[in-house]
Amino acid sequence: MNQSQLDALREALQFSPQNLPLRRMLADAYFQLARYEEALDEYKSALQLSADPDLKIKLAECYLQLSNYPTAHVIAEELLETNPSPQILFLLARISLASNDLQSANSYYKKATAQDHTLTQAEFESQLNQAIRESGQAQTSAFQEEIDRIEAEGSGLVEKPRVTFAEVGGLSAVKEEIALKVIHPINNPEIYKAFGKKIGGGILLYGPPGCGKTLLARATAGEIKANFISVGINDVLDMWMGNSEKNLHDLFQQARMNTPCVLFFDEVDALGASRTDLRKAAGRTLINQFLDELDGVKYSNEGILILGATNTPWYLDTAFRRPGRFDRIVFVTPPDAEARMDILKILMEDKPTEGIDYTHIAKQSDGYSGADLRALVDIAVEQKLPESLRLGKVLPLTTSDFKEALKKHRPTTKEWFATAKNYALYSNESGLYDDILKYLKLK
Numbered sequence: 248m249n250q251s252q253l254d255a256l257r258e259a260l261q262f263s264p265q266n267l268p269l270r271r272m273l274a275d276a277y278f279q280l281a282r283y284e285e286a287l288d289e290y291k292s293a294l295q296l297s298a299d300p301d302l303k304i305k306l307a308e309c310y311l312q313l314s315n316y317p318t319a320h321v322i323a324e325e326l327l328e329t330n331p332s333p334q335i336l337f338l339l340a341r342i343s344l345a346s347n348d349l350q351s352a353n354s355y356y357k358k359a360t361a362q363d364h365t366l367t368q369a370e371f372e373s374q375l376n377q378a379i380r381e382s383g384q385a386q387t388s389a390f391q392e393e394i395d396r397i398e399a400e401g402s403g404l405v406e407k408p409r410v411t412f413a414e415v416g417g418l419s420a421v422k423e424e425i426a427l428k429v430i431h432p433i434n435n436p437e438i439y440k441a442f443g444k445k446i447g448g449g450i451l452l453y454g455p456p457g458c459g460k461t462l463l464a465r466a467t468a469g470e471i472k473a474n475f476i477s478v479g480i481n482d483v484l485d486m487w488m489g490n491s492e493k494n495l496h497d498l499f500q501q502a503r504m505n506t507p508c509v510l511f512f513d514e515v516d517a518l519g520a521s522r523t524d525l526r527k528a529a530g531r532t533l534i535n536q537f538l539d540e541l542d543g544v545k546y547s548n549e550g551i552l553i554l555g556a557t558n559t560p561w562y563l564d565t566a567f568r569r570p571g572r573f574d575r576i577v578f579v580t581p582p583d584a585e586a587r588m589d590i591l592k593i594l595m596e597d598k599p600t601e602g603i604d605y606t607h608i609a610k611q612s613d614g615y616s617g618a619d620l621r622a623l624v625d626i627a628v629e630q631k632l633p634e635s636l637r638l639g640k641v642l643p644l645t646t647s648d649f650k651e652a653l654k655k656h657r658p659t660t661k662e663w664f665a666t667a668k669n670y671a672l673y674s675n676e677s678g679l680y681d682d683i684l685k686y687l688k689l690k
């Protein structure tokens with residue numbers, strides 16, 4: 248596009264500033280011409296008209312090009328939460344590399360290419376490898392720096408979530424299980440003592456994506472007003488294998504210094520990946536170290552609740568399941584109709600609504616995860632926004648907005664069950680996956 252075409256576009260927009268396709272065209276044109284500041288402004292304006300994730304991706308690309316990495320990162324991370332895709336993972340990898348966070352760059356890149364092989368890029372890989380070499384074999388990882396900083400300041404990794412079980416819809420059996428194991432013991436220590444029952448051990452939450460595992464872990468800490476330490480296990484593992492063991496110990500020490508504390512390992516399967524999957528010898532040492540720390544032999548784990556979450560429990564080393572470790576393996580199911588109603592109400596709490604028929608939406612959304620329901624709400628809002636902007640007033644969301652949204656966003660839990668079913672049917676040692684079979688009415 249040349250300058251006069253650009254001028255014509257801009258002029259057209261002056262007459263219809265709400266014209267989204269035009270605005271997008273102009274923004275894309277600036278972007279193509281590497282005029283990123285102007286592109287940025289146009290994407291921002293376009294986003295006022297529609298919260299289209301594609302526009303947000305472009306916005307993040309602009310920030311990346313303009314070397315504003317923190318902002319690019321925030322936008323991309325938010326997208327990863329709301330509209331995850333391999334492309335966004337790849338974007339995050341590029342942002343991380345640009346901001347010299349090599350460990351994250353590597354981990355995002357691996358995830359992106361694992362999900363979509365076409366994203367594999369020799370150029371990116373060689374840039375990353377060169378950066379790693381230049382960082383002098385990277386003696387300190389970003390993670391290690393974080394730990395050092397925490398040791399120096401005594402805080403940072405440790406947080407105190409305010410979210411409680413009330414904000415987690417459904418899952419009452421799982422909540423009860425967690426209550427038995429932690430909340431009651433903390434509130435009634437003498438009863439537990441009388442029965443000679445120790446407080447501690449771990450619970451592993453598993454299930455399809457987006458059904459509230461991470462949320463529930465946070466809420467558990469919130470519920471007992473405990474500290475919360477959450478670690479993406481890839482952070483510990485990934486590139487700096489040699490340092491991992493020390494990191495892991497530091498992490499447990501942090502928890503021990505901050506009891507009562509919920510220590511949460513998200514995506515625990517990466518670390519517990521069954522032994523045969525671990526190509527590197529260091530992986531074994533790390534597993535053993537993890538088991539030692541879990542057992543609390545050298546140091547007491549009293550007052551620490553260890554939670555883990557995974558979508559792929561079948562990759563978890565069986566050693567993790569012995570008593571005192573992750574001795575409860577809890578299935579976090581997709582919400583049933585009643586739970587979906589709860590979740591929708593939780594999600595809609597602060598939004599303008601009018602006579603929404605929650606029963607109807609809940610009925611129509613079988614197989615939708617909590618995250619899917621959140622996507623529905625986002626879509627409903629996106630649909631309402633342009634009209635509200637045009638009329639200059641807040642229009643309440645209605646049942647029909649959700650009916651439209653249901654057509655646009657399909658449930659995401661089915662795929663997981665296709666895989667899970669195979670494991671439950673054919674490698675269900677000690678009835679580990681009976682819950683899955685029961686859920687699928689196969690037992």
Ligand SMILES: Nc1ncnc2c1ncn2[C@@H]1O[C@H](COP(=O)(O)OP(=O)(O)OP(=O)(O)O)[C@@H](O)[C@H]1O
Pocket residue numbers: 414415416417418454455456457458459460461462463556557558582590593616617618619621
């Ligand atoms: N039971 C629920 N109650 C309320 N909100 C929920 C529930 N389940 C999911 N959500 C919504 O979906 C979002 C994603 O859920 P969460 O991250 O806890 O899922 P997850 O099970 O950890 O998924 P993953 O396996 O992908 O990590 C939450 O932040 C929340 O907004």
Ligand SMILES: [Mg+2]
Pocket residue numbers: 460461462513556
């Ligand atoms: Mg999660």
